Amino acid sequence: MREKIAIGTAAAAAALLANNLYQMFMVLPDEALQGAIYRILFFHAPAALVGMIGYFVALTFSILYLSSKNFLHDSLAASVVEVSLVFSVVNLVTGSIWARVIWGIWWTWDARLTSALVCVLIFFGYLVMRRAIEEPTQRARLSSALCIFGCVDVVIVYKSIDWFRTQHPGPVLDFRTGGGKMDPAMAHIFWLNFLAILLVAVALVLVRTRQESTAREIDSLRRLAHTAA
Amino acid sequence: MKTIRHALLIARKDLALELRTKESLNAAGAFAIVILVLFSFAFEETEQIKEIGGGLLWLVFAFAGALIFNRSFARELPNDCLDTLLASPLSPASLVTGKALANFVMLLAMELISIVIFGIFFNVNWTRHIGELSLVFALGTWGISILGAVFGALTVNLRLRELMLPIIIYPLLVPLLIAAIELTKLLLSNQSMTPNDFLWTKLLIVFDVVFTALAMLLADTILVN
Amino acid sequence: MTSAIELAGVWKFYGDYAAVRDVTLNVEEGSCCALLGRNGAGKTTLLRILAGLSSFERGSAQLFGVSPRQAHAGFLGHGIGVYEDLSARENLHFFARVAEVAQPESIAAEWLERVGLANASDMLVRQFSRGMRQRLALARTFLHTPKILLLDEPFTSLDDRAIAMLSELLVESRRRGATIILSTHQLREAMVIASHVALIENGRLRHAGERTEAMLDDPGLLYRLHA
Amino acid sequence: MDARNFTFMFYGFLAAWLIVMLYVIVLARRGARLKKELDAVKKIASHPEQHADRR
Numbered sequence: 109m110r111e112k113i114a115i116g117t118a119a120a121a122a123a124l125l126a127n128n129l130y131q132m133f134m135v136l137p138d139e140a141l142q143g144a145i146y147r148i149l150f151f152h153a154p155a156a157l158v159g160m161i162g163y164f165v166a167l168t169f170s171i172l173y174l175s176s177k178n179f180l181h182d183s184l185a186a187s188v189v190e191v192s193l194v195f196s197v198v199n200l201v202t203g204s205i206w207a208r209v210i211w212g213i214w215w216t217w218d219a220r221l222t223s224a225l226v227c228v229l230i231f232f233g234y235l236v237m238r239r240a241i242e243e244p245t246q247r248a249r250l251s252s253a254l255c256i257f258g259c260v261d262v263v264i265v266y267k268s269i270d271w272f273r274t275q276h277p278g279p280v281l282d283f284r285t286g287g288g289k290m291d292p293a294m295a296h297i298f299w300l301n302f303l304a305i306l307l308v309a310v311a312l313v314l315v316r317t318r319q320e321s322t323a324r325e326i327d328s329l330r331r332l333a334h335t336a337a
Numbered sequence: 338m339k340t341i342r343h344a345l346l347i348a349r350k351d352l353a354l355e356l357r358t359k360e361s362l363n364a365a366g367a368f369a370i371v372i373l374v375l376f377s378f379a380f381e382e383t384e385q386i387k388e389i390g391g392g393l394l395w396l397v398f399a400f401a402g403a404l405i406f407n408r409s410f411a412r413e414l415p416n417d418c419l420d421t422l423l424a425s426p427l428s429p430a431s432l433v434t435g436k437a438l439a440n441f442v443m444l445l446a447m448e449l450i451s452i453v454i455f456g457i458f459f460n461v462n463w464t465r466h467i468g469e470l471s472l473v474f475a476l477g478t479w480g481i482s483i484l485g486a487v488f489g490a491l492t493v494n495l496r497l498r499e500l501m502l503p504i505i506i507y508p509l510l511v512p513l514l515i516a517a518i519e520l521t522k523l524l525l526s527n528q529s530m531t532p533n534d535f536l537w538t539k540l541l542i543v544f545d546v547v548f549t550a551l552a553m554l555l556a557d558t559i560l561v562n
Numbered sequence: 563m564t565s566a567i568e569l570a571g572v573w574k575f576y577g578d579y580a581a582v583r584d585v586t587l588n589v590e591e592g593s594c595c596a597l598l599g600r601n602g603a604g605k606t607t608l609l610r611i612l613a614g615l616s617s618f619e620r621g622s623a624q625l626f627g628v629s630p631r632q633a634h635a636g637f638l639g640h641g642i643g644v645y646e647d648l649s650a651r652e653n654l655h656f657f658a659r660v661a662e663v664a665q666p667e668s669i670a671a672e673w674l675e676r677v678g679l680a681n682a683s684d685m686l687v688r689q690f691s692r693g694m695r696q697r698l699a700l701a702r703t704f705l706h707t708p709k710i711l712l713l714d715e716p717f718t719s720l721d722d723r724a725i726a727m728l729s730e731l732l733v734e735s736r737r738r739g740a741t742i743i744l745s746t747h748q749l750r751e752a753m754v755i756a757s758h759v760a761l762i763e764n765g766r767l768r769h770a771g772e773r774t775e776a777m778l779d780d781p782g783l784l785y786r787l788h789a
Numbered sequence: 790m791d792a793r794n795f796t797f798m799f800y801g802f803l804a805a806w807l808i809v810m811l812y813v814i815v816l817a818r819r820g821a822r823l824k825k826e827l828d829a830v831k832k833i834a835s836h837p838e839q840h841a842d843r844r
Contacts, residue, residue: 144794144795144798145794145795145797145798145801147798147802148798148801148802151801151802151805152801155805174558177619179577179578191812194808194809194812197808198804198805198808198809201801201804201805201808202801202804202805205797205800205801205804206797206801208797209794209797222511226508226511229507229508230508230509233504233505233508236501236504237492237495237501237504237505240495240496240497240501241495243576243577244576244577244578245562245575245576245577246494246562249558249559249562250491250559252558253491253555253558253559254491254505256551256555257484257487257509257548257551257555258509260547260548260551261508261509261511261512264512264540264543264544264547265511265512268512268515268516268540308809312812312813312816315816315820316816319816319819319820319823322823322824322827323823324577324578325578325827326823326826326827326830327577327578327579328576328577328578328579329827329830329831329833329834330830330833331576331577331579332579332834333830333833333834334602335602335764343660346656346659346660350645350648350656353648353652354645354647354648357647357648358647415641415646416641416642416643416644416645416646417639417640417641417642417643418641418643418644418645420610420613420615420637420639420641420643421637421639421641421643421644421657421702422660423613423614423615424613424614424615424634424635424637424712425634425657425660425661426634426660426661426662427660561614561615561616561617561631562615562616562617
């Protein structure tokens, strides 16, 4: 059943992506100032959003784990962090390529770039720490605590943006500017593509969560064999 | 009240042990001095050093801090002292606070040595804004210390403990280090603070308060398995 | 008789593996319960739960009506629980203060005398012999006259003098009404001290009850009954 | 617009999907490894006496 949902989600994501790509290249014109490259935005920004949402979903699951001690919550938190990290890396790489064309540099220590990078480093540390702990209960407990610290830190980092001079383009989405800067046709594709990437992420999380349960089963069988022998 | 009394007890015990063995102070102090000497070869002009001095100092503090924090809970491992403490009336929150206090004192001592050496090697007069500078150092050092204590506790039973601690705390410390570096740079270059710079002080305070509260809240989760 | 220790349906998991399974156990105030079972059966885990060192996923555990973390039992685990780089006196001072006894200095001095370390009280533990360390550990465990004592394999690796001292301390503790739980391999010693016995196998409680005369004569009886 | 701009856009898309594909491959390999491990450990758990010495 779980696999069918994952496959279904992936199929829906693929169909939506095909449609979006067609729209992006065949229907939408080049942007006046940036030319063709602006299309990277359709992946760059949704990847950032999906990553950011993911970290806070993981925070929710971490808190849920601590109150319920249900391992499914821990598995979900770990899976969501891992998948979010993939999309955060997509975000950084696509952003870097865009910056090479528009700014002429691959990287700059701008506040938003810095905070995105810090986010990646924090949750990379989360995954590294998970690998270093073998006992599942201890791992779940400690990584939940780390996830809470990490998310609070992300909020603080993000807040300090306003105090740091910034080079990054300002917000272009409706909900942040309170009335669009973006062309409605573009905004439409943008949100469709956000949905597509979100579906890809959900499918990946489902697969990853299943693997976590398998790993836990292996661990408990090992312990059983250990005590029986 | 009880938490504070117990925290002071732990801090005093840790400092007494440290003064006797000098395990982490020697390592951290030697590290700080070596880095400062190496940097004095790399940079010569005094104007340049005022720009990067803040960054240099805080990176030295953060790196030397990791050496101190690694020992912080590891000190409790021989003879299962950590178990004994946790089975006693002492609360995990007071244990973490006590460790943070001990870290704070050790790191501050190390910072004092570092800045004196920094002043001599780079010919920088750092005493002109000593009041503000002390405030910045205290606020920044507390933030580093409390995170060092929390993650010292979190990593104490892990494989590769010494490696894991820096991987986890440095990214978390970024906002604190940015603020502390900006303020230190300002104070070393002999400018007075503008309202805009108070934002950095505010950031330091917010960081300290938020993470101290979080540490108290999660101490049980981290220490009682 | 009131219950000093009440465990009801306690489960402790390591991942999906249950180390303690549905343990329900009442220990009466003033009794001495010997916890028996093979290596890895869950004795240590159970004692750690009672000492407030381990959390558990299901069930409830109460010591005199409060949670293990608030009960402050005297706990002696596998390690001696004292600092190598503090002197015997400093160690006892510190733990007396942590345990919030009324006069830490005099209590510490009294216990140093009692375990025969008065002459070595200013020596660092690092310089102690094994027997001296063990006696210091005993002083550390008993110095706040706890109402509940949790001892994990206390007789293993103790030398003769320390064993004699421990037995004396246990008898005295019971006389003042303390409740004792100790896990052990040494069946014969356990049967002599214990008033009750509990047998754990694969995390499950297989037997709990009074120590009978038959067990005293034949310490292996319980194991054979549940084989 | 100019071809260079378009090339970089192509690289951007390529990089994005390459990263995701790479993750999918990692995921698939880990899945296969876990499955193999599960089968092996199941065998041991059902006949502990035969494997007692192999721990």
